[in-house]
Amino acid sequence: xxxxxQSPGTLSLSPGERATxxxxxxxxxxxxxxxxxxxxxxxxxxxxIYGASSRAxxxxxxxxxxxxxxxxxxxxxxxxxxxxxxxxxxHYGTSPPRWTFGQGTKVEIK
Amino acid sequence: EVQLVESGGGLxxxxxxxxLSCAASGFTFRSxxxxxxxxxxxxxxxxxxxxxxxxxxxxxxxxxxxxxxISRDNAKNSLYLQMNSLRAEDTAVYYCATVxxxxxxxxxxxxxxxxxxxx
Numbered sequence: 465x466x467x468x469x470q471s472p473g474t475l476s477l478s479p480g481e482r483a484t485x486x487x488x489x490x491x492x493x494x495x496x497x498x499x500x501x502x503x504x505x506x507x508x509x510x511x512x513i514y515g516a517s518s519r520a521x522x523x524x525x526x527x528x529x530x531x532x533x534x535x536x537x538x539x540x541x542x543x544x545x546x547x548x549x550x551x552x553x554x555h556y557g558t559s560p561p562r563w564t565f566g567q568g569t570k571v572e573i574k
Numbered sequence: 575e576v577q578l579v580e581s582g583g584g585l586x587x588x589x590x591x592x593x594l595s596c597a598a599s600g601f602t603f604r605s606x607x608x609x610x611x612x613x614x615x616x617x618x619x620x621x622x623x624x625x626x627x628x629x630x631x632x633x634x635x636x637x638x639x640x641x642x643x644i645s646r647d648n649a650k651n652s653l654y655l656q657m658n659s660l661r662a663e664d665t666a667v668y669y670c671a672t673v674x675x676x677x678x679x680x681x682x683x684x685x686x687x688x689x690x691x692x693x
Contacts, residue, residue, distance in 0.1 A: 499679040501619075508669055508683035509611075509619065515677050552619055556678030561633045563609070563621035563678070 466490055466557050470566035476574040483540040485569045487553035492533045497556035500529055500538045503568075504549045512551075513538065540571075548573050576600040576682045578670050583687030590660050590691070596653040596670030596684055604628075604648035607673040609680060610655050612666035612689075620666075623655065624673060638664075660691045 467490040477483055487498070495516035501509040511520040513529035516536055526541040540547055553566040582594040596608070610622040623644040624633040632644055643656040653670050667688050671680035 497678045499677070501680075503619075508685055509680070510683070511679055511681050514674070514679040514681075518677075520679075520681060554619075554679070561624070562635065563611075563624075565619040565621065568618045 466493060466555060466564055468553055468555055468564055468566035470551075470553060470569045472569060473567075474570045474572060476572050477543055478574045479543050479545055481543050483538075483543055483547070483571055485538040485540075485551055485571075487531075487536040487538070487566050489534045489536070489555065493555050493557070495532050495536070498529075498531070498536050499554045501552045501554060502547075502549045503552065509552065543571070545573075547571065576672075578672070578682060578684030580668060580670055580684045580687035583668065583689045585690045585692065586660055587693050588661060588691055591656070591658045592660065592689060594655040594657065594668055594670075594687060594689070596655075598651045598653065601672075601682075603651040607675050608646060608653045609671050609673050610644060610653075611669045611671055611680065611683075612664075613669070613686075614663075614666045617666075622668070625653070626675075657689070660689075662691050665689060665691045 469488045471486045498516040500513040503509040517529045528539045530537050550568045550570045552568050577599045579597045586592050607626050609624045625644045641659045645654045667686040669686045670684045672682040674681050
């Protein structure tokens with residue numbers, strides 16, 4: 465069973481700063497099935513990145529994803545006030561078929 | 575505009591049953607696979623179940639296998655989750671979400687419905 469570990473648990477930054485979020489898998493996974501979501505309090509998650517590096521429809525280009533193997537990164541180049549939220553990585557595994565989420569990283573205003 | 579509206583949540587006693595519904599609009603429902611994802615209060619996201627467009631393929635998380643049943647009615651643009659033998663640990667907001675099968679990502683989500691299992 466693949467476990468996704470996100471770090472740090474909380475990231476305290478100021479608007480305009482760069483945010484770097486990590487998602488580490490317990491074993492090598494296909495980048496094709498690695499996604500990132502943003503969730504604000506009281507709201508449903510929103511898809512940001514799929515296939516490790518492809519932005520979903522309507523997602524600003526300050527959001528970017530990268531990585532392969534066991535290490536994946538979500539980068540927010542310059543934090544906007546609306547970017548302070550919790551971010552989750554997600555992986556789909558085929559044997560057995562299941563989706564796994566990381567525990568989340570909270571990006572908070574410093 | 576894509577809309578997913580969940581309903582059917584509420585308070586239920588341990589061992590009880592509940593049926594959740596998800597009404598879809600703004601897209602061709604029968605062309606999308608669907609999933610249920612839940613979130614316990616103050617916790618992270620947990621995938622619950624998946625159903626293919628034509629209902630020919632269904633998956634469950636180990637935590638709900640044998641107790642929950644996912645189904646859909648493409649004529650009614652609706653997704654369902656029958657939950658039996660409910661436990662306190664099933665308490666969560668339940669979201670329905672579309673699945674883009676090519677990349678196995680959830681591109682659209684509903685706002686969720688709260689299920690509370692308590693005596």
